[in-house]
Amino acid sequence: MTFREELLEIITEEQLLCQEPMKCHTTFRVGGPARYYLRPDVRQLPRVLEVCRSHEAPVFIIGNGSNLLVSDRGLPGVVVEVSQQISKVRREGSRIFAQAGAGLARVASEAAKVSLSGLAFASGIPGTVGGAVLMNAGAYGGEMKDVVETVTVLTEEGEQRSFQRDELEFAYRHSRIQETGGVILEATFLLEPGDSGEISRQMEELRQKRLEKQPLEYPSAGSTFKRPEGYFAGKLIEDAGLRGFRLGDAQVSEKHCGFVINRGAATASQIWQLMCTVQERVYERSGVRLEPEVRLLGDF
Ligand SMILES: Cc1cc2nc3c(=O)[nH]c(=O)nc-3n(C[C@H](O)[C@H](O)[C@H](O)COP(=O)(O)OP(=O)(O)OC[C@H]3O[C@@H](n4cnc5c(N)ncnc54)[C@H](O)[C@@H]3O)c2cc1C
Known part of the structure; x- marks a missing residue:
């Protein structure tokens, strides 16, 4: 066959x-x-x-x-x-069990509906639970590591294994699964009782902040580079004179220099070349090496 x-x-x-x-x-x-x-x-x-x-x-x-x-x-x-087909979400007391393909926004809003707090920070991150756990995604002072209790992984050897939070080696945009490989199947979030109205207000406030600060009107992958310790990537890029810097339709956002955007017809290769130029110019200007947060797939 x-x-x-x-x-x-x-x-x-x-x-x-x-x-x-x-x-x-x-x-x-x-x-x-x-x-x-x-x-x-x-x-x-x-x-x-x-x-x-x-x-x-x-x-x-x-x-x-x-x-x-x-x-x-x-x-x-x-x-x-791993998204639409693997995306069930259920709740037991203060725990939410979410399959890896469930959207973070949906999980956050289901938690808010049942008055469980802790996931508001994640409501505007456009990823799935699996992608967010792998990346230890975070925003506005919260990170996956603050709310994840256990994660079920299908290992490279084909076995199903559960990992407790402290086994996952969470760090800034890092989890152990980046090294071990395997497919994240489900995460359990342990949340705190809260007030549904208050949580929804917090989520709306964060949504407004994103709308105001981020170029959500253009395709992007969010922050292109990780935050170097002691600096902000966007500020370093701006200081290197790269606000609005463009290669074809790939551009350093004028609204938020930490985002590379696709103005319509950018290619992956233009985005990559732009990222390399940004890394070089920032290094020349401030001596800081920016590391991509965006993950690359295929040949560049
Ligand atoms: C407008 C915008 C705003 C953003 N804001 C933020 C933000 O505030 N904070 C933040 O941290 N990120 C942010 N991001 C980046 C992104 O949304 C997060 O990194 C998110 O967690 C990625 O999830 P995903 O499902 O899209 O993963 P993908 O992009 O599909 O994959 C990312 C990585 O996870 C792996 N992966 C995905 N699912 C699984 C699985 N089930 N098992 C094993 N590996 C898996 C992939 O192999 C890949 O290596 C933003 C992106 C955009 C476009």
């Missing part, structure tokens, strides 16, 4: 896309075709990964594609999407 035939023993034709343009699955709206793009549900996922392993096909996991820059040349292997 061919690779495709083996996959079709597990998933349907609708769940298996070929030569799928990654620009349709990333918030930067760039990226060439993925050889295979799969959307298994949680029961199919282990078998799909097993088939990929047996064919030695490289696998990339994606959630909402909101922290990714995918090469214009595309991806030769298999992209496995």
Whole structure:
């Protein structure tokens, strides 16, 4: 049996896309075709990964594609999407159990509805629970590590394992799963009782702040670079004279220098070249090496 035939023993034709343009699955709206793009549900996922392993096909996991820059040349292997098909959310007392593909905004708003506080900071982050745990996503003083209690992972060896928060080695935009690999299946959030109206007000306040400060009208992947200790990436970029600096349709946002935006027809390669130029100029000007927060997939 061919690779495709083996996959079709597990998933349907609708769940298996070929030569799928990654620009349709990333918030930067760039990226060439993925050889295979799969959307298994949680029961199919282990078998799909097993088939990929047996064919030695490289696998990339994606959630909402909101922290990714995918090469214009595309991806030769298999992209496995963990979002719509794996996105149940349930609550037990002060705990929310969210499957990895659930959107953070949805989980935050469901928590607010049942008067559980702690996730307001995450309500404007356009990622999934899996992507946010992997990245230890954070905003406005909160981070995933403050609210995650346990995470269930399908390991590279195909075993399901639970990790407690202190085993996950959370640090700024880092979790242990970045090194170990594996697919995050579910996270449990341990929250505090709060007031539903107050939580919703807090979420609305943060939403307004984002609208005011961030170039949400353009495709991007959020903050392009990590915050270097003791500095703000946006300020360093501005000080290097790069506000509005452009390469084709890739641009350092005029509204927020920490964001590289796609003004419409940017390519991944233009975005990457722009990022390299920003790194060089900031280093020349201030001696600080900016490190990308955005994760690169494919050849650059
Ligand atoms: C407008 C905008 C604003 C943003 N604001 C913030 C912010 O305030 N704070 C912040 O931290 N980030 C922010 N981001 C970046 C991004 O939303 C976060 O990093 C988010 O957590 C990524 O989630 P995702 O599901 O989109 O992951 P993806 O971009 O799909 O993937 C990111 C990484 O996670 C891995 N991954 C995804 N799902 C899984 C899984 N189930 N198992 C294992 N690995 C997985 C991928 O392989 C990849 O390495 C912003 C982005 C945008 C576009």
